[in-house]
Amino acid sequence: MSMALVPSTANDKYPPYDEDKFPFVEPPPVVITPCDPWPPPYYLEGGLRKVKPYHFTYNTFCKQRWRGRELLDIFASEFRDRPLEYYEKAIIEGRVTLNGKPVPSTSTIVKNGDCISHTLHRHEPPVTAKPIGIVHEDDDLIVIDKPAGVPVHPAGRYNFNSIVSIMRADRGYDWNPLPCNRLDRLTSGIMFIGKHRQAAEDMSAQIRGRTVKKEYITRVVGEFPEGEVVCEKPILQISPKLGLNRVRANGKEAKTVFKRMAYYPPKNDNAAEAAKSEQHEGMEWKSKKGYSIVRCFPITGRTHQLRVHLQYLGHPIANDPIYANQRVFGPSLGKGQSDEENDEDIMSRLSRMGKDEVADAVAYHDEMVDQYNKRKAEKLTGETCEVCDTPLYSDPGVHELGIFLHARRYHCGEGKWDYETGLPEWALPPPDVEGPTVATEESDPLAVDLQKLELEDSQAREGTVHEHEAPMAASATA
Incomplete structure (x- = not known):
């Protein structure tokens, strides 16, 4: 199955009073796939929470250590999910783009502000099927007991198999869990999830203030x-x-x-x-x-x-x-x-x-x-x-x-x-x-x-x- 790459549209904005002196610079375009499976394609098997493969686009802005380096070199040194040959072919075939456009070669130099997009058929690793424990819940916060082996945020090979996505799947698409702290993927234990922005900011401020x-x-x-x-x-x-x-x-x-x-x-x-x-x-x-x-x-x-x-x-x-x-x-x-x-x-x-x-x-x-x-x-x-x-x-x-x-x-x-x-x-x-x-x-x-x-x-x-x-x-x- 092939998926079309669709450049994302710019956000609407109020026109400036003087177009010649408009102070803002539009960010580079990113690429999205017309695919957002909901509910997430979870299934449980052998004590594991699994996700059926699906198409997905990663969008990543240039990190400081990537500046001035060749595109293929960045993939080779930073990502170990797939072999070098895969990334080389993906760049050549246009599944990896820079600022929404295909690149002329694998040696294209990445600059500060560039956005790298990579569309692929995503295979997420399984995580434990153990449910997320609830230690305390009120109108502002949920204190959870995070199971070991589950990352907090979508990152790397994990997307739907993350604390944020699992909780959203349980409570509804429009609910936005706001983690106030973060545990390593392999670590279990207490985490704070804000139910709304102010609650998350208040708890994050306590942690930053070293009173916790x-x-x-x-x-x-x-x-x-x-x-x-x-x-x-x-x-x-x-x-x-x-x-x-x-x-x-x-x-x-x-x-x-x-x-x-x-x-x-x-x-x-x-x-x-x-x-x-x-x-x-x-x-x-x-x-x-x-x-x-x-x-x-x-x-x-x-x-x-x-x-x-x-x-x-x-x-x-x-x-x-x-x-x-x-x-x-x-x-x-x-x-x-x-x-x-x-x-x-x-x-x-x-x-x-x-x-x-x-x-x-x-x-x-x-x-x-x-x-x-x-x-x-x-x-x-x-x-x-x-x-x-x-x-x-x-x-x-x-x-x-x-x-x-x-x-x-x-x-x-x-x-x-x-x-x-x-x-x-x-x-x-x-x-x-x-x-x-x-x-x-x-x-x-x-x-x-x-x-x-x-x-x-x-x-x-x-x-x-x-x-x-x-x-x-x-x-x-x-």
């Missing part, structure tokens, strides 16, 4: 130290294409407070088994026996801050497909690494995850589980779509739908409101083992420990936002 305090729960490899652990290592984005961030001296300032809630050693642990694990050649992480449940209090907000800091401390999130992946970071899992010597090798190995290889975190390195995941994991199947020749992926496994990172509690420092969820299932004690099942006030170090560490003032001074819940201006989502 946050607590995350995670499950990490090995026995995390007791007491308060503060990590202040700066973080640098290494590859926006791969979503890779590392500790670097020239990165942005970052600070996180961690406190262990519980440690669970492996079952049937004994000296002989411990010695066997420690001698396991090429798997140093196996000496980190068992796992810990850790509370995280972000003071700043950098991309993947909690994930990167935990990896640097030697206790990565156990099922993190990037930072706890031995195939990417080697047997030490990147502990204490802060130089760029191995960056190229790391990016090369990471680029193969989800394409030629399964992105397996160490939590799934048990032999039986590993064999299951090799059968049930998202990677290229070798088949292509009959309509557009797009390489097709297999369905993701349950282990790929999220990581052990949950936004458990957000509360107003002025005492006006306090929202929290229970502990996620993966943070509860194993069967027949005693351990915390709730986070009580007596065990809550949020107020006491931050005051003791004299971090409350630094939080206000730094004026940064936690990456996992970066505030969004309501106007950006309108």
Whole structure:
């Protein structure tokens, strides 16, 4: 099936008093497809929410790092959804346009202000069929418990399979959910959705004002130290294409407070088994026996801050497909690494995850589980779509739908409101083992420990936002 490309019409405007001196410059034309399926083409299968393929046009204005670069080079370096040959053919055949018009060659230079349009037969990845939980709702806000594995906004390969689109599908086409904060796709937990612009702006202002305090729960490899652990290592984005961030001296300032809630050693642990694990050649992480449940209090907000800091401390999130992946970071899992010597090798190995290889975190390195995941994991199947020749992926496994990172509690420092969820299932004690099942006030170090560490003032001074819940201006989502 072929779809016509239709240049979008300019918005009506009042004519200027003096056309020769009209101060506004019309933006470049974009391209749209005459296709807006409603209701969204969802269907549920095998515990997944899926979307039937449909035609769609991406419109993206030139980013600063794209200026002065060739069009094909931008697609090759920024997008990994499809092979280079696909993008080259799409440009030549006119499915990629610049400012609403086909380009003469793949080497066309992109300039500031240009709009790149890409029309394609869209294949969205499945997400969990788990419903979006409602923690609180009133006339102004909905406080949700976001399921892991679902992005907040349409982005990249996701459109209808996003929090905003799913909520709109549930409540009606004309309803416009306005996220006040944002969680990573793989992260679960509390989010604020404004029902109208003023409510979204008010909550976003609170988050920007640093009066909102946050607590995350995670499950990490090995026995995390007791007491308060503060990590202040700066973080640098290494590859926006791969979503890779590392500790670097020239990165942005970052600070996180961690406190262990519980440690669970492996079952049937004994000296002989411990010695066997420690001698396991090429798997140093196996000496980190068992796992810990850790509370995280972000003071700043950098991309993947909690994930990167935990990896640097030697206790990565156990099922993190990037930072706890031995195939990417080697047997030490990147502990204490802060130089760029191995960056190229790391990016090369990471680029193969989800394409030629399964992105397996160490939590799934048990032999039986590993064999299951090799059968049930998202990677290229070798088949292509009959309509557009797009390489097709297999369905993701349950282990790929999220990581052990949950936004458990957000509360107003002025005492006006306090929202929290229970502990996620993966943070509860194993069967027949005693351990915390709730986070009580007596065990809550949020107020006491931050005051003791004299971090409350630094939080206000730094004026940064936690990456996992970066505030969004309501106007950006309108």
